[in-house]
Amino acid sequence: MSAPAGDAVRVRVPATSANLGPAFDCAGLALARHDVLEFSTAAGGLEVVMTGEGAHSLPADESHLVVRAFRAACDRLGWRPSGLRVVAENTIPQGRGMGSSAAAVVAGIVGAWALCPDVEDVDLDAALGLATEMEGHPDNVAPCLLGGATLSWTTPGGARAERLAVHPDVVPVVLVPPGTLSTHVARSLLPELVPHADAVFNASRAALLTHALTTAPALLLDATDDRLHQRQRAAAMPDTLAVLERLRAAGHAAVVSGAGPSVLVLARRLDGEVGEEPGAVRTVADLTPQGWAVLPLDVDAGGAAVLDRGVQVSSR
Ligand SMILES: Nc1ncnc2c1ncn2[C@@H]1O[C@H](COP(=O)(O)OP(=O)(O)OP(=O)(O)O)[C@@H](O)[C@H]1O
Numbered sequence: 001m002s003a004p005a006g007d008a009v010r011v012r013v014p015a016t017s018a019n020l021g022p023a024f025d026c027a028g029l030a031l032a033r034h035d036v037l038e039f040s041t042a043a044g045g046l047e048v049v050m051t052g053e054g055a056h057s058l059p060a061d062e063s064h065l066v067v068r069a070f071r072a073a074c075d076r077l078g079w080r081p082s083g084l085r086v087v088a089e090n091t092i093p094q095g096r097g098m099g100s101s102a103a104a105v106v107a108g109i110v111g112a113w114a115l116c117p118d119v120e121d122v123d124l125d126a127a128l129g130l131a132t133e134m135e136g137h138p139d140n141v142a143p144c145l146l147g148g149a150t151l152s153w154t155t156p157g158g159a160r161a162e163r164l165a166v167h168p169d170v171v172p173v174v175l176v177p178p179g180t181l182s183t184h185v186a187r188s189l190l191p192e193l194v195p196h197a198d199a200v201f202n203a204s205r206a207a208l209l210t211h212a213l214t215t216a217p218a219l220l221l222d223a224t225d226d227r228l229h230q231r232q233r234a235a236a237m238p239d240t241l242a243v244l245e246r247l248r249a250a251g252h253a254a255v256v257s258g259a260g261p262s263v264l265v266l267a268r269r270l271d272g273e274v275g276e277e278p279g280a281v282r283t284v285a286d287l288t289p290q291g292w293a294v295l296p297l298d299v300d301a302g303g304a305a306v307l308d309r310g311v312q313v314s315s316r
């Protein structure tokens, strides 16, 4: 297979917040903040052009995560373009717990599928499987690919995911501190074994989370409690844990977003409340330290999309 030089596709991928408290490595939520990437074939070589987040710190060669994912997907498809140009407009903060690496991986995979000649649609199951292999766990890549809230799990046959319909009263707010924390470092802080009572605690909260998120948002404070990973990582992000505890003591369903250091609050629109900014968002902002960004973000319902072909990727 070959594609003429100059063929191009534009791909948009959402930020995601993983874990949602107790559902470590399995629940995630897509958020309306996006990276947009254009992939085009060229006569030869590799060119990577970036603006926005990471433009001055990320590599612009074969080690770039988007390029690595694109190449891995091409290998699965049995295709390699003679040359490749990638133009990335990045708005997802990196190393902050907002799924930037998952977005980069999904963008590369979807870009390869969309650009590959003679391939009609993105194979979502194959894309989820490959993205999970690259990311190491499915909880960010699933909502990034499918949109909305997802539950994901792994089987001997590969990763699987299902979407949940998020209750319309749920208003996600991400609080982003100035510093970063790599997922790799955050994962190294987790103990190998956990007490049985803590496992039971998290199982009950993770089960409740699906009900609270879809049907009964008033239960979100209880449903987002965790004993498996947040406090265990406190030494790497003490300010995050302090903000989280302050918000939870005030009744807000606050969790560490992904591996941190951002905080995700699943705020609620109260009965009869209308308008752009629910009161809970203002209260959350008042409890947030200076220097942190307060980002009320809609749920991204669609997930990864190929923009210039007008095809919604997550259409299953
Ligand atoms: N848009 C991007 N393009 C290329 N590489 C990226 C991009 N975004 C992130 N990365 C790579 O991923 C790293 C950040 O990944 P990491 O898993 O530590 O954090 P995160 O994905 O932002 O947070 P989390 O996984 O907790 O949600 C960056 O340092 C960079 O190497």
Ligand SMILES: N[C@@H](CCO)C(=O)O
Pocket: 018, 019, 024, 025, 026, 137, 139, 140, 183, 186, 187, 229, 258, 259
């Ligand atoms: N479940 C992952 C999400 C971050 O990639 C973690 O908390 O380590």
